Amino acid sequence: MSWVEKQRNIIDFTISSLFRRKGKIAALTAVYTLIVFILASVIFFTSAIRREASLILRDAPEIVVQRLVAGRHDLIPLSYAERIREIRGVQAVSGRLWGYYYDPVYGANYTLVVPVDFPHPPGNIVIGDGLKRSSGATRDDIFPLRSHDGAMIPFIIKETISAASDLITADTILISEEDFRSLFGIAGGYATDLTLKVRNPKELSTIARKIGMIYPDTRPISRDEILRTYESVFDWRGGMMIVVLSGSVLAFVIFAWDKATGLSAEEKKEIGILKGLGWETSDVLLMKFWEGTAVSLSSFLMGILLAYCHVFFTASTLFEPALKGWSVIYPDFRLTPFIDPLQVANLFFLTVIPYTVATIAPSWRAATIDPDAVMRG
Amino acid sequence: MVLNPAVIALLTGSLLIAFMLLYAVWHGVRILARWDIGSGSELQLSLERRTYLISTIVSYTMAFQLLSLFHFIYTADSIHGLFSGAMCAAGVLNLNAFGYPLLIMKIVNFLLAGIWLIINHADTRGYDYPLIKVKYALLLSIAPLVLLETFLEFEYFLGLHADVITSCCGSLFSIDKPGLAGDLASLPIGPMEAAFFAGMAATFVAGLYFCRKGKGGYIFSALSFFTFLIAAASLISFICLYFYELPTHHCPFCILQKEYGYIGYALYITLLGGGVTGLGTGVLMPLRTLGSMDLVIPALQRKLAVISMIFYLLFTLITCCRMLFSSLRL
Amino acid sequence: MLIELKEIKKTYNQGRPNEHIALGGISLSIDEGLLTVLKGPSGSGKTTLLSILGCMARPTSGRIMLREREITSLPERFLTDIRRSTFGFIFQQFNLIKGISALENVMVPAYPRGEKRHILKEKAGHLLELFNISHKASARIEWLSGGEAQRVTIARALINDPKALIADEPTAHLDTRLSLEFMEIMGRLKGEGKTLLIASHDPIVYNSAVVDRIVEMRDGMLVATGSG
Numbered sequence: 062m063s064w065v066e067k068q069r070n071i072i073d074f075t076i077s078s079l080f081r082r083k084g085k086i087a088a089l090t091a092v093y094t095l096i097v098f099i100l101a102s103v104i105f106f107t108s109a110i111r112r113e114a115s116l117i118l119r120d121a122p123e124i125v126v127q128r129l130v131a132g133r134h135d136l137i138p139l140s141y142a143e144r145i146r147e148i149r150g151v152q153a154v155s156g157r158l159w160g161y162y163y164d165p166v167y168g169a170n171y172t173l174v175v176p177v178d179f180p181h182p183p184g185n186i187v188i189g190d191g192l193k194r195s196s197g198a199t200r201d202d203i204f205p206l207r208s209h210d211g212a213m214i215p216f217i218i219k220e221t222i223s224a225a226s227d228l229i230t231a232d233t234i235l236i237s238e239e240d241f242r243s244l245f246g247i248a249g250g251y252a253t254d255l256t257l258k259v260r261n262p263k264e265l266s267t268i269a270r271k272i273g274m275i276y277p278d279t280r281p282i283s284r285d286e287i288l289r290t291y292e293s294v295f296d297w298r299g300g301m302m303i304v305v306l307s308g309s310v311l312a313f314v315i316f317a318w319d320k321a322t323g324l325s326a327e328e329k330k331e332i333g334i335l336k337g338l339g340w341e342t343s344d345v346l347l348m349k350f351w352e353g354t355a356v357s358l359s360s361f362l363m364g365i366l367l368a369y370c371h372v373f374f375t376a377s378t379l380f381e382p383a384l385k386g387w388s389v390i391y392p393d394f395r396l397t398p399f400i401d402p403l404q405v406a407n408l409f410f411l412t413v414i415p416y417t418v419a420t421i422a423p424s425w426r427a428a429t430i431d432p433d434a435v436m437r438g
Numbered sequence: 439m440v441l442n443p444a445v446i447a448l449l450t451g452s453l454l455i456a457f458m459l460l461y462a463v464w465h466g467v468r469i470l471a472r473w474d475i476g477s478g479s480e481l482q483l484s485l486e487r488r489t490y491l492i493s494t495i496v497s498y499t500m501a502f503q504l505l506s507l508f509h510f511i512y513t514a515d516s517i518h519g520l521f522s523g524a525m526c527a528a529g530v531l532n533l534n535a536f537g538y539p540l541l542i543m544k545i546v547n548f549l550l551a552g553i554w555l556i557i558n559h560a561d562t563r564g565y566d567y568p569l570i571k572v573k574y575a576l577l578l579s580i581a582p583l584v585l586l587e588t589f590l591e592f593e594y595f596l597g598l599h600a601d602v603i604t605s606c607c608g609s610l611f612s613i614d615k616p617g618l619a620g621d622l623a624s625l626p627i628g629p630m631e632a633a634f635f636a637g638m639a640a641t642f643v644a645g646l647y648f649c650r651k652g653k654g655g656y657i658f659s660a661l662s663f664f665t666f667l668i669a670a671a672s673l674i675s676f677i678c679l680y681f682y683e684l685p686t687h688h689c690p691f692c693i694l695q696k697e698y699g700y701i702g703y704a705l706y707i708t709l710l711g712g713g714v715t716g717l718g719t720g721v722l723m724p725l726r727t728l729g730s731m732d733l734v735i736p737a738l739q740r741k742l743a744v745i746s747m748i749f750y751l752l753f754t755l756i757t758c759c760r761m762l763f764s765s766l767r768l
Numbered sequence: 769m770l771i772e773l774k775e776i777k778k779t780y781n782q783g784r785p786n787e788h789i790a791l792g793g794i795s796l797s798i799d800e801g802l803l804t805v806l807k808g809p810s811g812s813g814k815t816t817l818l819s820i821l822g823c824m825a826r827p828t829s830g831r832i833m834l835r836e837r838e839i840t841s842l843p844e845r846f847l848t849d850i851r852r853s854t855f856g857f858i859f860q861q862f863n864l865i866k867g868i869s870a871l872e873n874v875m876v877p878a879y880p881r882g883e884k885r886h887i888l889k890e891k892a893g894h895l896l897e898l899f900n901i902s903h904k905a906s907a908r909i910e911w912l913s914g915g916e917a918q919r920v921t922i923a924r925a926l927i928n929d930p931k932a933l934i935a936d937e938p939t940a941h942l943d944t945r946l947s948l949e950f951m952e953i954m955g956r957l958k959g960e961g962k963t964l965l966i967a968s969h970d971p972i973v974y975n976s977a978v979v980d981r982i983v984e985m986r987d988g989m990l991v992a993t994g995s996g
């Protein structure tokens with residue numbers, strides 16, 4: 062198979078030729094890898110978070126009914142649940158209690174949630190791992206919260222939520238219903254919102270419509286809508302980041318083009334010699350192709366590998382300053398490793414293709430060097 | 439407007455491809471204007487050198503075009519969560535009027551680019567560059583199509599709005615829905631199967647005859663293209679059903695997903711490969727009389743015919759295996 | 769007859785202020801199996817003529833026939849193919865590729881032909897043996913002496929088994945002993961049936977006994993032809 066042998070021979074020569082220009086190739090590969098690394102980190106991070114969000118939301122209730130007063134979210138009377146339960150297709154309705162608490166001591170916002178069954182007697186709370194880390198409190202410590210009428214209520218920390226779910230529970234406090242109502246002064250007949258279980262997911266929009274007709278002051282939100290909104294937001298954020306980074310990709314492309322056009326006298330001579338020895342333009346083009354492939358392949362793989370380790374093993378440490386923003390309680394971004402061919406394809410189109418396009422013309426110009434001109438040297 | 443990394447990558451890719459092709463066309467026009475194989479002048483030499491640049495550019499363009507075709511479908515599939523009603527790429531493409539025309543455009547451009555590369559390959563084998571004018575004329579006609587595709591792509595993605603309700607492939611490709619998709623899905627299965635296998639058989643026979651005797655090139659090419667269309671319709675009409683093991687799921691895009699082992703890629707690559715090489719054989723027929731091509735083209739055509747038959751054979755094998763081992767019985 | 773040139777003219781930078789006429793109309797035929805020397809001072813156009821004879825450059829006007837076949841306006845791809853199998857070049861500056869071994873240097877011209885690598889290695893090794901430098905096969909080019917490098921270039925020129933060898937001022941960097949050795953090698957190759965074409969203004973070359981024909985050049989034109 063002479064075609065295969067020819068490729069083999071040329072690849073061999075190309076690799077040795079690359080090593081003869083170690084410095085220049087090393088610089089190019091380093092920058093290339095860096096670009097792939099940055100883009101890949103962004104893409105892996107946003108995809109993984111997007112996926113985590115949709116996985117988490119899978120357990121969310123199909124419909125959540127909120128009450129709006131003057132456009133703002135207000136408490137909903139549990140009596141609404143009676144009529145909603147009667148709507149055909151609704152399996153179950155229950156009130157949900159949750160809210161925010163601002164702690165001036167730590168300058169942080171906590172999310173207080175009353176779970177379906179709280180395993181501890183009143184007076185006890187369960188805190189998230191992020192809270193534990195930022196306050197330094199542990200089990201059996203006293204964690205005081207100020208009630209709506211100014212009284213400081215000493216709660217005892219009974220346990221902490223495992224760090225594995227830190228992404229959503231970092232700032233969470235689980236509390237009993239009794240304590241929640243007395244802390245915030247919420248009467249027994251009210252809840253923060255109502256959650257619905259629906260028999261047939263295809264009926265969601267019909268049911269939502271009916272609820273809106275019975276109680277015009279409510280806003281039913283379906284899980285799908287939430288999912289779509291989240292995906293939209295993550296997509297948009299991810300996309301914005303890529304657009305912002307496009308400046309650096311452009312800089313890289315110009316750099317690559319410059320490196321490709323700036324052939325040293327030594328390189329020009331070598332190509333001239335090859336042409337003089339009987340290599341055709343297409344043979345030299347082939348050599349340049351393998352050169353580009355070798356550089357692209359190694360940079361691409363290395364960049365992806367480094368980004369994978371960065372995002373999934375070091376919890377995106379390099380992005381920390383950008384992600385932290387306002388939060389005082391900052392979750393550990395331990396994301397489940399997730400990589401699919403689409404992400405790799407995206408990276409390919411954003412890095413390898415611009416590089417290849419930038420180097421086509423310079424490669425061709427190098428390949429068409431006249432041996433005659435070089436020989437006379 | 440959807441602005442996720444995949445869409446950005448796709449649009450970037452399309453822009454780069456369009457840019458490369460325009461660059462190639464610009465050089466191609468200059469070549470067409472001043473080409474004179476007889477003269478040994480410096481201008482002629484530089485023009486000859488320029489042809490290397492153009493073949494390189496168009497080769498890369500074709501490779502990227504093929505990748506972009508699959509990338510596009512994969513991207514469309516991945517954003518189905520943003521639109522209510524869409525379960526896979528089929529629904530996403532249906533969101534505005536540009537989706538399906540864009541897909542068709544991408545396939546057409548891929549076939550055209552493949553044909554160009556085949557003609558280019560034949561031309562380089564001849565010592566008098568006999569096909570130079572044909573080549574660059576073809577390039578000039580492909581360029582506007584690629585630009586059209588890029589335009590459609592931008593219009594499509596910019597016109598996507600996350601709340602619009604669309605139909606899922608179940609209803610798009612359902613039997614009672616009017617329109618091309620529905621019509622394809624509702625084609626009666628028995629005759630369709632017959633047509634598919636008959637088409638494949640006829641193509642093989644014509645191909646073998648052509649390879650043996652060197653005659654009947656046009657017939658083979660026409661049959662292979664016809665089979666290409668029948669196979670594509672068959673995919674929707676009955677082949678998919680065996681993969682999904684559901685007599686009502688006619689969607690041609692779901693087989694590209696992970697659940698089905700990405701088998702869709704194998705099917706589409708073999709189908710497109712067979713289609714483009716079969717077409718190439720036919721396109722080369724009228725060029726046999728030009729210059730030194732009578733030495734070069736017949737051998738090349740034979741090779742293309744063999745490749746086409748191998749691709750179609752693979753396609754048929756995958757289909758038959760699935761039909762035999764699927765638990766669905768139609 | 770191997771090569772025939774008819775009214776070959778070569779002008780560099782045609783039409784521009786620095787226009788230079790290298791060859792002003794040369795008609796020449798080179799016979800197979802003979803050793804021809806192109807004699808003349810530098811600037812006489814010897815190198816240009818060699819390039820054209822070896823199909824490395826195209827003339828501005830005129831015709832070239834290779835064994836009765838006109839190759840003047842063949843596209844580069846075919847010209848290169850013909851050149852690869854017909855001619856082996858020995859350059860004045862050696863032009864060996866730095867950074868790779870002598871053996872690899874000998875193999876390089878054959879890479880595009882797609883021969884199996886181990887067969888190529890054998891051939892190259894055999895050639896190096898022929899010229900008594902197989903002990904330097906894996907040495908880097910930079911470490912070879914002038915004479916050794918010269919012999920590597922001769923081996924390299926023979927890797928594709930060409931019908932003819934073209935040498936441009938081959939003895940320019942060699943002392944007397946090595947120059948005589950070079951001519952002896954040329955004689956040997958002639959004995960094997962190769963056609964040899966040497967451009968030189970070195971008396972050791974054109975006064976050698978193995979020379980069959982001397983072609984004199986001056987200012988881009990032929991002066992006289994005679995036998996050596």
